[in-house]
Structure formats: structure tokens, C-alpha cells
Amino acid sequence: MSPSVNYLAIYRHRDYYSITAMCKFFAVSRSGYYDFCKRIDKPDKDEPLAQMIQECQDRTGKTYGYRRVKIWLHRKKQLLVNHKAILRIMNKYGLLAEIRRRKKYKRMGEQLHKYENLLNREFKAAKPNQKWVTDISYIHTGQGTLYLSMIRDLFDESIIAHKVGTEQTVNLVLNTVKRLYKKKGSPKSCNSTVTKGFNTLQPGIST
Numbered sequence: 001m002s003p004s005v006n007y008l009a010i011y012r013h014r015d016y017y018s019i020t021a022m023c024k025f026f027a028v029s030r031s032g033y034y035d036f037c038k039r040i041d042k043p044d045k046d047e048p049l050a051q052m053i054q055e056c057q058d059r060t061g062k063t064y065g066y067r068r069v070k071i072w073l074h075r076k077k078q079l080l081v082n083h084k085a086i087l088r089i090m091n092k093y094g095l096l097a098e099i100r101r102r103k104k105y106k107r108m109g110e111q112l113h114k115y116e117n118l119l120n121r122e123f124k125a126a127k128p129n130q131k132w133v134t135d136i137s138y139i140h141t142g143q144g145t146l147y148l149s150m151i152r153d154l155f156d157e158s159i160i161a162h163k164v165g166t167e168q169t170v171n172l173v174l175n176t177v178k179r180l181y182k183k184k185g186s187p188k189s190c191n192s193t194v195t196k197g198f199n200t201l202q203p204g205i206s207t
Contacts, residue, residue, distance in 0.1 A: 003028055005094035007036035050093045052077055053086065062098045063145075066090055125155040129184070132160070134176065136168060149176040160184070 006026040010019065010033055023030050044050075056064060056072045064072060066087040073079045073086070090096050125131040131154040139146040147168045151161040161180035165172040 002091075002094075003032060004036065004092065007033050008040075008094055011037065011040060046089050046092065049079075049081065049085075050089050050095070052079070053090060053095050054093070057095050057097075062095075065097045123154055125153070128153055128155045130155060134173060136172070139164075147172060149173050151176055151180050 006028050010022040010026065010028075013022065019033065020030065023033055052073060053069055056069050056076070060068075060072075066083055069086050069090065070081060070083050073081055123131070123133070132151050133154060134149065134151045137148045137150070139148055145166075147165050149163050149165065149172045150159050152158065153160050161176050161183065163172060163176040163179055165175075
């Protein structure tokens with residue numbers, strides 16, 4: 001994080017915390033902070049645009065890069081701004097998109113009991129509730145990414161249960177199954193499969 005971003009964070013919280021303590025926390029000098037204050041107290045031509053970019057990032061969970069911010073400004077504020085200017089201001093005010101690293105899930109094949117693949121790529125069913133499949137799809141929205149967990153009956157390809165979540169977790173899948181059981185009851189005999197790959201290889205789901 002650049003010193004100017006640290007100074008800005010201290011400046012914004014100056015009424016709540018000790019300046020000395022915050023400078024120590026961010027590993028910056030007090031003299032550097034006060035020099036920053038002298039500059040920030042001067043009228044800043046970038047401030048109005050920075051506030052609009054801040055609004056954009058607040059509404060989208062700070063997931064927009066400068067290209068998407070440019071589109072947002074054009075659509076929502078009817079402003080046409082050069083992408084280089086947007087990037088410069090985002091850097092200056094600490095408004096860059098936060099990179100969310102995908103969680104690394106450990107494969108737990110040695111710890112979990114793995115059931116036989118009963119479907120064996122035979123994706124047709126002779127009657128309802130004989131074969132189910134489940135998967136998760138991404139839905140990109142203005143407020144960020146949503147995850148749609150679905151259970152499909154292979155008899156007629158109908159979606160028999162679904163649930164939307166803000167995180168791609170094993171609980172999202174389990175809650176979808178619980179919703180289906182609540183709706184239809186637990187089937188006496190049904191083969192099901194879960195798309196492998198992300199977090200289904202955790203306690204709670206075996207395939």
C-alpha cells in the first residue's frame with residue numbers, strides 16, 4: 001500500500017484515533033502525514049470525481065477495475081472520462097478493486113468415503129426422482145457475483161430445487177439439498193452426482 005493511501009486512511013480517521021498510534025500502525029512518519037495534510041487541505045480538482053468513483057466502489061463491493069468504473073460513470077453519471085484519469089484517481093485515493101483470491105480447498109479423498117459412481121455418465125432417467133444432478137453457476141450483478149446452486153431431475157431436465165448465495169461454499173449445496181428434501185421428502189432410492197472441482201470435496205458431500 002502506498003504512503004499516500006496510508007496517510008489518507010489516517011486523515012479520514014483522525015477524529016477517532018490517535019495520530020501517533022495510526023502512524024505507528026501504518027509504519028509512516030508523523031512529519032510525512034502532516035505534509036500530506038497541507039496538500040489535502042488545498043482545493044483538489046480530483047475530489048468530485050473521486051467521490052463518484054467511491055460511490056461506484058461502495059455499490060459494487062469494490063470489485064470494479066478502472067475500465068468498468070469508466071462504464072459505470074458513463075451510464076450512471078453521464079460522464080465520459082479518460083480511463084487513464086480514472087486509474088490515476090483510483091490509485092491516488094486508494095479506490096482500486098480488491099483482489100479476492102480463491103480459497104484453496106484441500107482434497108480430502110483419503111479422509112472421506114467415496115461412493116461408487118452410480119450414474120456412470122448415463123444421464124437419462126426412466127422415472128422422476130431416479131437420478132439427480134447438481135451444479136453451481138455464476139451470476140454477475142452490479143453488486144458483485146452471486147452463486148446459483150441447482151438440483152436437476154434427469155427424467156425431464158427440470159430444476160427441482162435451487163438456492164442463491166453470495167459465497168461458493170459447501171453449505172450452499174447442502175442447503176439446496178435440504179430445501180429439496182423439505183419440499184419432496186427424502187427419496188427412498190435416487191442416484192445423484194455433484195460436479196467435482198471446487199468445494200464439494202469437503203466433509204458433508206461425497207460423490
